[in-house]
Amino acid sequence: MIDERLRGPYYRATLSEIRADVEARGPVAVAEDALTAINRINPELNAFVYVDPDDVRAQARALAEIDAADRGPLHGVPVAIKDLIDVAGYPITLGSKVYAERVAEQDAEGVRRLRAAGAIIVGITLTHEFAFGPTGDVSAYGAAHNPHDLTRMTGGSSGGSGAAVGAGLVPLALGTDTGGSIRIPAALCGAVGFKGAHGAVPTAGVFDLAPSMDHLGPIALDVEIARLGFEVLSGATVTPQTTFVARRQDISQVPYVDPRVAALVIDAAASLGASTGDDPVGLGDWARMRADAATVMTREAFVVHQDILDVHREDYQREVWERIDGGREIDEATFAAARAAGDELRSELQRRLGDDDVLVSPTVGITAPPIGERETVVEGASGATRAIVTNLTTRWNLLGFPAISVPCGDIDGLPVGLQLVAKPGSESALFAAAAAWEARRTR
Template identity: 35%
Template sequence: MNTQISEIYSLRSALDNGSVTAKELSETAIRRATAADDTFITIAQDTSRAEASDRRIQAREIRSPLEGIPIAVKDVINTADLKTTMGSNVFADYQPTQNATLVQQLDDAGANIIGKTNTQEFSYGIRGDSGAFGVVTNPYDPTRIAGGSSSGSAAAVARDIVPLAVGTDTAGSIRVPAALCGVVGFKPTFQLLDTTGIFPLAPSFDTVGFLASTVQDIAVAMATLLREKNMSEALSAPNLRYAVLEDNLIYGGPGLKDPHALEVVNSLCASRVSHPVGSGTDFNFMELYNVVRAREAFLIHEPYVTQMPEKYQPDILMRVKAGETISETQVAEAQDQIAKAALVYEQAFANTDILLSSTVPIEAPLLHEKASSAEALMSQCVIWNLLGWPAMTIPYWISDSPLPRSLQIIGKPGQDAKVIAAGTHLEDLLNTGVQGRGITSTPRSKTPIA
């Protein structure tokens, strides 16, 4: 049984019993967002949608568990009533005429978008420290990065501005900032959620997902979008077969070495797995990703870098232009290798439901530590974008460090519910979630109104 307190369900209860209104929740979130000046690019000022939620709640016409809940959306996702800048001067004043499909689904469900979160320019980077609207700092240590590219979405949840935020993940861009900011991040199966109306980085890998305080909050969001009436069966999925994934199978990182996490993981896997994971493969996933991503990103950005290169951040412009040298033959060869890898991994883990690994092999780097940290941050995540498998990161804390630690939970394509079920179980075992998080940079209150 999951003992973590779902922030969405807590707010849902307060809304339904009349102890707080959707308008009050939105006003509080807007006030907190305004105070966190690095986290948001655009903040809503109109509370009419929240007021409409209040009328529906009073009339008992609640459309979903998200009715009246304030949420935030990464600023590469189109919103018809808020600017969508892509974190870039190229689109600094861009106002979409219609919502992205996912935004419309959330709007139809009654969620209230209170702002657009800061992002690495065009989602092009894992550190989250290069964009036209400033750098999102780590909520636990402002001298460190928050991770990217969904940095603002992770910080918005970590700073208790919203209980749920939307992000995108092409090579770890939900999971890495979630891990560094101490929140839950979920990348669903590739193409499970519609990305129409979201500015692409590399369409072969781009995935939209969520960041939240608890796994149950992720479950609420996914169930709402997928129109699943009840997630209780998925969340209590029994007899999942777990395996610890040796990190050298992915990239050769230092691995999951925290004693507390290892104790939990090893005890769980000992009771679920009859044989260990096998040895490594010949696939260089980082290289395969770099080839496809570089070429696809260049083709998307070619008109803009030709017409207005001066509006790009210098490092992003350099990355975009690098893709011009990648040939279609190289891309085809890389895609062929990725397809072969998918078959190898499907066969290798045919008798396993859930794989466990570290999410990031290093602590949140200091803002000035740029050398080699980007590749290290992606090293445990990028493979699951290439293969299209669902993956979640959950946080936990140890007594001798103020920075969060994280565990990555990986499932088979289409088995997102099993990943969520495993997440709820491990969240309890690691004693993570909203309890015990001591962010000092922003006052934290778990009451609906601060």
């Protein structure tokens, strides 16, 4: 439960309530409420790194002049944008001193589509530097703070977007996801985070981390808003569907899963119809797949950054440049073998999974660690925090499968996320399962 002083105007709001409010009071009043809440709450959350109140008000006034028949599906809805995604005229610094003076020349394609749908861009949210970190506490702007406990991580790299939505400052925010960077902050901050199949949402105007694994997608208050955000971003319609087949994912090889988290997810899977007596779906050698994903991500990140890093190393956060520089030692044969292993498992799972199959697992095996923690203890065993929080998410970026994280209760007041995964083309089943779980959880 979030302390009342940290709750924004959209805390636990529904899409119908948000639309009714815009209809009743108009975009100008709605935008003003969002600005007031950001001004009041953001000093504690550090979710937003840039807000231009004059521009926000100008957007709202322009939307107020649009005839009802011409309004888009996000008319008057405040939306936040991760500091990796270009917004024309805004400083988009990628969370780094390297680009401290950078101003975007034009909107990213995803931002353009949000504007066309009627969204109000209310500000830029904190990213882990260059989106290369799952903790959300390493950037030129410091750490984002989890609204459920200000001493805890938001997760990353889309930590500011996760915190902004989790606190209800906005109902929808954009994030990117290369190894879990939408789903992890959504899970740790109590929001919904969705990444579609690789390539489903255009990434033009988004700074690359690892292009073959990069995804753009929404972090939202609930499943309905996440679905709408995805439809706007992708230009596709998710066909309404109520049928799905929930199947437990075998996570027996995955270390550092808190038994309390596992218990919540097993109960959720059973609620969705996955029998605890059935054999869970095995996904091959977990350790090898994790290593392959790390190989691809690190090598591609090094290729993106090599020229910049060689000149501006001193302006990078040390933790980030050390990770990127690790790609220097990965040769082409090792990289190709890792890509091939991912291709092989992708093909295998596409054959094994039915069109309505939805795999169920935790999103993150633990709740939010303290800000700055780099070694986390789970059941007496210590491991690297960065690895622990990405243990269950990264493979789906290597494979390019759509995945969603939805809230699944809490442990000691800190949210737990339920991850649902389907094969590409089965987004309707995925959203059906997510909506079904959300309805059961909130009853």
